[in-house]
Amino acid sequence: MSRCDLRWLLLSLLGAAGLRPGAAAGQPLPGSAEQRCFCQVTGYLDDCTCDVETIDTFNNNKLFPRLNKLLESDYFRHYKVNLKKPCPLWNDSSHCGIRDCAVKPCASDEVPGGAESASYKYSEEASKHDGECEEAKRLGAVNESLSEETQRAMLQWTQHEDSSDNFCEADDIQSPDAEYVDLLLNPERYTGYKGPEAWKIWNSIYEENCFKPRTIERPLNPLASGRGDDDGNSFYSWLEGLCVEKRAFYKLISGLHASINVHLSARYLLQDTWSGTKWGHNITEFQHRFDEVLTQGEGPKRLKNLYFLYLIELRAMSKVLPFFERPGFQLFTGNENRDREIKNQLLEILHLTKSFPLHFDENSFFAGNKKEAAKLKEEFRLHFRNISRIMDCVGCLKCRLWGKLQTQGLGTALKILFSQKLIENMPESGPSYGFQLTRQEIVSFFNAFGRISTSVKELENFKNLLRNVQ
Structure with missing residues (x-):
């Protein structure tokens, strides 16, 4: 039995006894911090023939550097989004609005004095403190500034967009409220958006949209009144009893949640003083x-x-290659030479994804009785569309921006995987009427996978940082 197994056995026994290791003040936790976070994150993934180590090597050494460079180009760094859509599910009462207080950056004289502290952080009761509300404005503000040259190019980009959306609630990009946002000027990072309002979003996703009955509670839900002492065993026993499609749906949402949490932990506000900020x-x-x-x-x-989500989006990248290989397709920004260069970079990345040795087999999805499979697929699609609607309820604008982008990107990945025959039958030249991707879908798809790829790379960084931490 490995040391990881022994630690997990100890944890399970203590949990069954109603005890939590390290709960008492000053009591050390078993093993090192690196082992507690990563000792189980190894080997083969459930429902897959791929292992974690193969993904790490492929992503960190081959794919991540190339993809990161691609996403810095004009075509992929600008995303049009409507951040002013009202929440369709409940009255928005998040702290500060947050949607209202984070629309514009605060002037320097509006930043609260408490933000000058090097260790300044939010409490979960931030909604009760005006100073913290102002700080949320400053940290969560979305930078919508574009150069004049880029703005002129945007007017031409609209000529190259089609309308098609299967898995996501379409964002009305023609709305006067829709604006282009430079993603490089608005990196996904910790903004202080946390506590009950943030958990309300995830609760809605997990409790209502993951094919689970209300009687089965997701573990570690801080808003739940009675979490129980079974360490989630009843939840995961129930999850394993589901069909592969419904199990995959939960894993995708959990993986997305984990990826976002990795980003927030990797780009955290460590210092905020008069001399500057440090992330x-x-x-x-x-x-x-x-x-x-x-x-x-x-x-x-x-x-x-998170690794399961990576495999799904990587598989979609490999399957969509014929769409981008067509001679008539261009990533249009108005600079013909630069567009040709970026397309070549894109095709190199897509060919690289095809070389991955242990791709996920999407043919295991919806492979049973045709009528039942079609019904389940439609449920799958509607559940995911509803999650895309929930993103308009996120209070922090920067969190909403990246939530909408990553949800649309995953929805586009699913659209690609479930359109295999349409992609295979596309004409080599001329318009493709059976399968289309809009510019919004393309930008969100590659940036969403860029976020997952970054998460896998950051796990390597955290593993090294935790190596000597108890």
Whole structure:
């Protein structure tokens, strides 16, 4: 029995006894921090023939550097989004609005004095403090500024867009409220959006949109009144009893949630003083979200679901190559030479994804009785569309921006996987009427996978940082 298995056995026995290792003040946690977060995140993934180590090597050494460079180009760094759509599911009462207080950057004289502290952070009761509300404005503000040259190019880009959307609630990009946002000027990072309002979003996703009955509670839900002491065993026993499609749906959402949490932990506000701000890796925050002891065993499961999400989006990247290989397709920005260069970079990346040795087999999805499979596929699609609508309820504008983009990107990946025959039958030249991707779908798809790829790379960084932490 490995040391990882022994630690997990200890954790399970203590959990069954109603005890939590390290709960008492000053009591050390078993093993090192690196082992508690990562010892289970190894080997083969459930429902897949791929292992974590193969993904790490392929992503970190081959794919991540190339993809990161591509996403810095004009075509992929600008995303049109309507951040002013009202929440369609409930009255928005998030702290500060947050939607209202984060629309514009605060002037320097509006930043609260408390933000000058090097260790300044939010509490979950931030909604009660005006100073923290102002700080949320400053941290969460979306930078919508574009150069004049880019604005002129935007007018031409609209000529190259089609309308087609299957898995996501379409964003009305023709609305006067829709604006182009430079993603490089608005990196996904910690903004202080946390606590009950943020959990309300995830609760709605998990409790209402993951094919689960209300009687089965997701573990570690801080808003639930009675979480129980079974460390989520009843939840995961129920999950394993589902069909592969419904199990995959949960893993995709959990993987997306984990990926976002990795980003927030990797780009955390570490210092905020008069001399400037410093963003970087917050080891404590990462442990809080993924340590097997601190999360009652759920953290490593979240990380393995992140790898499952990676495989799904990687498979979509490999399947969509024929769409971009067509001679008539161009990533149009108005600079013909630059567009040709970027397309070549894109095709190199897509060919690289096809070389991955252990791709996920999407043929295992919806492979049973045709009538039942079609019904399940439609349920799958509607559940995901509803999740895309929930993104308009996110209070923090920057969180909403990246939530909408990553949800649309995953929806586009699913659209690609479920359109295999249409992609195979596309004409080599001329318009493709059976399968289309809009510019919004293309930009969100590649940036969403860029976020997942970044997460896998950041896990390597956190593993090194945690190596000597207890």
